[in-house]
Amino acid sequence: MSDLPPIATVMAEPDAERSSKRWTRQWVPVSPSTRVAWGVIAAAMAAVLVTAAILTPAKEGMGTHEALGLPPCSLVVTSGLPCPTCGMTTSFAHAMRGQFISAFIAQPMGLMLWVGTWLIAIYGTSVAVRGKGLWINWDRLAPRLMLTLGICMMLGWGFKIAWGMATGTINLN
Numbered sequence: 001m002s003d004l005p006p007i008a009t010v011m012a013e014p015d016a017e018r019s020s021k022r023w024t025r026q027w028v029p030v031s032p033s034t035r036v037a038w039g040v041i042a043a044a045m046a047a048v049l050v051t052a053a054i055l056t057p058a059k060e061g062m063g064t065h066e067a068l069g070l071p072p073c074s075l076v077v078t079s080g081l082p083c084p085t086c087g088m089t090t091s092f093a094h095a096m097r098g099q100f101i102s103a104f105i106a107q108p109m110g111l112m113l114w115v116g117t118w119l120i121a122i123y124g125t126s127v128a129v130r131g132k133g134l135w136i137n138w139d140r141l142a143p144r145l146m147l148t149l150g151i152c153m154m155l156g157w158g159f160k161i162a163w164g165m166a167t168g169t170i171n172l173n
Contacts, residue, residue: 025134026134026135027132027133027134027135028132028133028134028135029131029132030127030131030132030133034127034133035127035128035131036128038123038124038125038127038128038133039124039125039127039128041120041124042120042121042122042123042124042125042128045117045118045120045121045124046121048092048117049092049096049117049118049121051068052089052092052093052095052096052114053093053096053097055067055068055089055092055093056093057090057093057094057097057099057102057106058090060169061087061090061105061106061107061160061164061169062076062082062086062087062090062106062107063090064089064090064093065088065089068089073086080170080171080172081161081170081172082157082160082161082164082170083157084109084153084154084156084157085107086107086160087106087107087110087160088107088109088110088113089110090103090106090107090110091103091104091106091107091108091109091110091111091113091114092110092113092114092117094106095110095111095114096114105163107156107160108152108155108156108159108160109152109153109155109156109157110156112152112156
């Protein structure tokens, strides 16, 4: 093996060694345009969090978005059932006030996304300021992440409907 070129030596490593290196945390320098992009993303996340802090959560567990001039949820209007995203804005508004149980009841996925929004805002600020970001193998992570988010969204929607039926805020009759 010693007479192989360097790239061949790396490719010929045992699978156990390669797979353990695949998930190590590596901070790598990023380009100036990537720094700017992460700065813009961090600012957008901060704007979402500030907006949620300004809004007063609706007592019904959904409808807070209407304070932004948006129309009521058309699925609720036509069928009485909440849509998969009903309660997200209310959940964010509760979470910004530290009312995590109310945020979960309004929309469990909303509380998860609120945490994710904070993490992305912090990470984006870090990359923009430091000029280094985590190396992420998106080919491996993206499908798993999307599947997990989709399952969580459906579970949150199911919880929203079940909670509404149990408390009488949703009537299917």
